[in-house]
Amino acid sequence: VQSGFDAITDELVQKSREMYRMVREHDVAFLDNLDLALEYHLPRGLGGPVHGPWAVLEVMDAAVGLFEDPHPEPEEFLPSGDALIVLGTWHGKARSTGASVVAPFAHVQRFRGGKIADFRVYMDSAEILGPLQEAPSG
Amino acid sequence: MQGLVYGRIAVESGFDVVTDEVVQRAKDGYAMFQRHDPAFLDGLDPEIEYRVPDTLPGGGHLRGQWEMLAFMDTVAGLWDDPRPEPEEFLPAGDKLIVLGTWRATAKATGVSVEVPFAHVLQHRDGRLASVRVYMDAAKALRSLEATPSR
Secondary structure (H helix, E strand, O other): OOOOOOOOOHHHHHHHHHHHHHHHOOOHHHHHHEEEEEEEEOOHHHOOOEEOHHHHHHHHHHHHHHEEEEEEEEEEEEEEOOEEEEEEEEEEEEOOOOOEEEEEEEEEEEEEOOEEEEEEEEOOHHHHHHHHOOOOOO | OHHHHHHHHHHHHOOOOOOHHHHHHHHHHHHHHHOOOHHHHHHEEEEEEEEEOOOOOOOEEEEHHHHHHHHHHHHHHHEEEEEEEEEEEEEEOOEEEEEEEEEEEEOOOOOEEEEEEEEEEEEEOOEEEEEEEEEOHHHHHHOOOOOOOO
8 A cells, every 4th residue: 555556466467367368378358457648667778768658569479570489488476565476487489590589587566456556577679689699500 | 374384394394484583684785795794694594595696607506605605706706896686585384485686796897787686595494595586697797898888
């Protein structure tokens, strides 16, 4: 209440799980779960930070241009107060080199009125961008 | 109810449930590290697992205090006063997620760098036994090559 963000409930965890599933299935309905004033804190090397759902879509569109089937695979959902921490690995295959990417991430999501209003991404941009320039092994 | 669930997870995982005491111990650990107090070593499990981005020199999945200290020594050789400054401590079952900013100044260029981080800490028998570091290591590495701003 003090922070202005929602306390994380089982319902919000389920909503987050559904969003990852929708992203995996290229279902743009995931945008409905993003607050219009969303702050998306992506490392600068990956195109961030950006504001609002449409900017998120643009970042994802750029990823699709560079990688085949880019998607985050969540492995752990860790609620803590008004923060939902999601640990997982980001997957994709660089179109330029054929190299596969498997990069660990931590996402920290905060909701307002049941929609994600603050999304922080912690990951190494070199692990994502490096394979765009490397020759595929083998 | 959540506590019971977390308790069961902790028993299965072998890690301690995060209590206020564990959070305080973690805060103390960061403070000791920042002032270069070797007493922070007392809070480490001898078999600690320390996972940092592979792209950092000496990084990867490190095991034991020796490998962890060797990595920190490598980092200290590249940057002046490298330090994680914690801002939020988020307990979640048997994990303590710490959000903050890593700060340092590259020795080669004089460029100061700030990189947001998430640390996932796990304790066993009161000692830090597992650390996973999530950060944009590329940003830190760029400071080694950049020209300092005038």
